[in-house]
Structure formats: structure tokens, C-alpha cells
Amino acid sequence: MAIDYANLTRLDLNLLVAFDALLSERSVTRAAARIGIGQSAMSHNLSRLRALFGDELLTRAPAGLRPTPRALALIDPVRVALSQIEALVSREKPFDPRTADHVFRIGLPDSVEVLLGPALLACLCETAPGVRLRLHSIDSSQVLENLDVDRLDLAFGIGSFAEGQTHHKQRPLFSETYLCMFNAARVGLSPPISLDDYVRLPHVLTSLRPGEHGPVDDALLKLGLKRTIVLTTPRFIAVPFLVRGAPVITTMHARLARFFADALGLALSPPPVDLPEISISLLWHASYDHDPAHMWLRQTVARLAVESARGHDQDKHFQAKQLAQNKPNEKPRTTSRTPVRRRI
Template sequence: MGIDAVNLSHLDLNLLVHLDALLRERSVTRAAGRVGIGQSAMSHNLARLRDLFGDELLTRGPDGLRLTPRAVMLVEPVRATLSQIQTIVSRDDAFDPATAERTFRFGLPDSMEILVLPALLARLREVAPGVHLRLYNIDSSRLLDDLDADELDLAIGYDVFPQGQIHHKRRLLFNESYLCMFNKEITGITDAQISLEDYVRLPHVLTSLRPGRTVRGVVDDALEKLGLRRTVVLTTPRFLTVPALVARAPVVVTMHARLARLFATELKLSLSQPPVDLQDVAVSLLWHASYDHDPSHAWLRQILVELVSEL
């Protein structure tokens, strides 16, 4: 399809910027603040956009402005188009980490923070002192929405992420197995391998990032296949509290192997292969397709891949 240069020349590209703000904020006032213009000017631009697209785009509902079906279909194309225009006119094509200044918003659980971030921070201070990180906890139920709303640049974590759409980019970093961790002096387990009998007898600590009142883990599914159940006495979304809990109480935790080895070494805790069959879990990097060709973003993704390969 050829480009209609005559008609396209009459289009004010600033309208696309304002449309993007309106689609993101769903509020004339907030959209105006986002792009730095007055509310009346944004209202005028909304009228122009409605005329351009022949659609209301935003309609008033009981809970504020809502996107029309046409507007919903415009969200991703508009964002992708603006991203491509920014890439075309940007002078950052020859990205230089040594002189670049940028802050990346990074969503990840504390387990990945302790595994990956020390090496990443050390590398950034060495080769890119102007690149800063701002870390956020992951809410897997909102993760894709946060990426779509440009609240996060990157996310990394265990593959409990929703599947997502074509613009949600994902790269496998590694597959992770499981280990059991416990204090052998308190639990009385002296064998190198914890038995299924002891595994079911001992109370468990469960780490879970999933919201909700009823929480199950992969261990519960594996035990159910054997007609068995365990007793979970504490559930936490914070992996970093687990070693202190296990060190002081007669409990067992089943957790991802790399983190378990790190904790066991630090606190002299015991490790064992689980007495049930547990499938490995994928650890992935996730981002929005708008940043696919962003030079600094692509550079950071590659740095992460290299560092994770050394784990």
C-alpha cells in the first residue's frame, strides 16, 4: 500500500501524541498534564481526533471515561507508531553506555533481586555509571497492564506470568529446578535425602506470589497425585525471609534450587532433592514490544542475558 503523501501532510502528528495520552489516562485532565498542555487545549484536540477518526473514542460512563471499541483497537498501534517515530528521530542509535543517562523501571520478585541484581549493579557501575535502576515488586495479575501502561520497562521472574499478547515480548533466561531446605539439627533429619514420610510429617513454609486466600504450590499438586497432603504453617510472598524461618523452626521449605543453594551456604542449612516429582519452572524476561528496537533497552536486555548465563 502506497503512502498518501498529500493527505498525510495535513495530519498533525502531535495529535497522535495527545491521542496516546488520552488512551492511557482515560481522562482529559490527566492526559493534558501528561503532555504539558491545558485542559481546554486537550478538549479541543479530543474533538479534532473524534472528527479525524469518525468515532467518539472516549465516552462518559458511571466510573469516568471509557474507550470505545475503535479506541481499544487503536491503543497498541498508536503506541507502536510513536515508538517507531521516536526511534527514527532519536540520536541514540549509537548507544554509548559510558555516557548514557537513563533510569530503568524493573519489576521482579525479591528472589530474582538477590540472585541477579548484585552482579547487574556491579556491571552497571563499571560500564554505565549513568544508567540507574528503580525496582518494583511484581503483581503477576497486573504485570501485563503495567507494561501496557508503560509503568515498567522490564520484568523478570518465574513463569507465573499470564501468556500475554503479541506485543508482550518474552525471553527465556533459564529453567530452574527445586530443592528442599531445612535445619537438620532441629528437624532431626540426618539422611542426605529427605524421605517422603518425613516430608509429609514436617510442617512446611510456602513461598507464593499469587494473591488470594487459598494458596497452593506445585508441591501440593504433586502430593495430591499420591493421595497425600502436607501442612503449610506459613505462607509468604517474600523469599528473603525463608532462610531465617527455616534456621529457627522445625520446618521444611521447597524452593528454587539456585536460591536454596545460596541460602544454605550462608546459614549452613541442609539441602535435599524433593521426594516428589516436580517439573522445572522457567525464568523469563518480559517487556513491551515498543522497546524492541530501543538501543539502551536492547543493551540492558543483553547484559541481563549474559549475567544470568553465569549463574
């Protein structure tokens, strides 16, 4: 396609930089501070952008500036273009983790932080001492928006993100199965747990989305059954302590369940229903595709995830061994069907 040089001479590249800052911050003052110019200069840039695109782009609203449909349509093409230009002019400056002074903003659930965080931190301390991480809890319903407005450099996604668009890049890391976890002494049962007891006991649910429904409920519904959920929390790390202190059961990702069961002396059991594996993926915006620092981070995380999965595969006999050893001495197994109504 031929380039219209005459038309391009109308464009000041700095205007696209200002546009990206304005759409990210939704504030003239904050956008000006972000790129290091005065507020009046940013207001002038906004006027020029409106003239260039023939649209208001940003309008006043109670919570700040609100982008118009035209502005929303421009966000991703502008950001991808700026990223490609930046990669072009900085090609002679490859990212060197040994000397880099860089901050990455990563969104992730606490379950992934427990599983991969220690290995990632150890890797940075050893190979990239100037690289720092800013970890953020994420709402899975807003993670793509946070990538779009550049609040996050990278995010970990649990499950599928079918609502993602072409500029939302995704790289699968590993898959997880499920295990049931409970305090054998408190519930009066030893593994493996039966379907009757599974339905009878109160459940603790970990959910990053609103509502009290998960894969377990879908599986039980196919059998015409329903469980009682007495507590729902978005924090995976709190669940083992809740389970240890009450006569309840939870169903969580297998690797995380094994970690906590070993640390807190909890019992594990295969779920008495068929549950699908769940995928853990890396998510990022296409504007960072060719950024050397971002590429290094993605490759590092992917390598650590592979190593973690390999360790998991080598430990594939752990579950049978754990179940054989995890017989509670405090109480005998019971077949009582009296509902446990204690709530936490």
C-alpha cells in the same frame, strides 16, 4: 501497499502522542503534565481524537477515565507506531551507556533481585554510571498490563505467560530446579528427607499469585498425597528466616536455596517428588524492540544471566557436597510420625 497521502494529511502526529499519554494516565490532567502541555490543550486534543476515530475513546468513571473497547484496541498499534517513528528519527543517536543519563523501570520478584541484582548493579556502576534503576515488586497476574500501559520498561517473569499477545515479547534467560530447605535441628531430621517426613512437616509456600497451591501440590496429588501449608508469602527473601526459626520446611528455587542455606546454616535436600523445572524470562512490550537503550539493557541482563547460569553449572556438585556435610549435631534423625502442629 500504497500510502493514502491525502488521508494522512488529516492526522497530526502529536495527537497520537496525546492518545498514548491519555491511555497511560487515564487522566487529562496527568496526561497533560506528562507531555508538557496545559490541561485545556489536552482536552482539545481529546476532542480531536474523538473526531478522528469516531469514538468517545475515554469516558468518565469513579476512578478516572475509562477507555472504550475501541481505545483499548488502538493502544498497542499506536504505541508500536510511535516507537518505530522515534527509532527512525533518533537513529543517528545511538545509546552510549558510558555517557547516557537514563532511568529504567524494572518489575521483578525479590528472588530474581537477589540472584541478578548485585551483578547488574555492579555492571552499571562500572560501565553506565549515569543509568539508574527503579525496581518494582510485581504481581504476575498484572505484569503484562503494566507493560501495556508503560508503567514498566522490562519485567522478569517466572514460569510461562501463555496469556501474552503478539506484542508481549519474551526472552528465556535460564531454568531453575528446586531444593527443600529446613532447620535440621528444629525439625529433628537430616537430609535427604523422606517423602513421609516431607508430607508430615508443615510447609511454607512462596507464591506470587493468590491461593495456596503450587507445583509441589500438583506432584503430591499425583501420588494421592497432600501437604499442610501453614504460611504463604509473596516474598522469597523472608522465607529463610521463617524456616530458620520454626520446625517447618520449604521448597524453593535451587540457586536461591543454596545462597540462603549457606548464609543461615540451613539444611538442603532434594525434593522427594518429581518437580518440573521452572523458566525465568525477560518480558517487554514490542514498542521497545528497536529502542537502543532498551536493547542495551536486555542484552546486558541476558549476558549476566548466562554468566550466572554458567557459575551454577560449574557448581553442579555443590548439592552432593552440601548434603554430605550438612549433618545436624544437635539432634539425631527421628522416624517419629507425630504431626508437628506449631504454626508461625
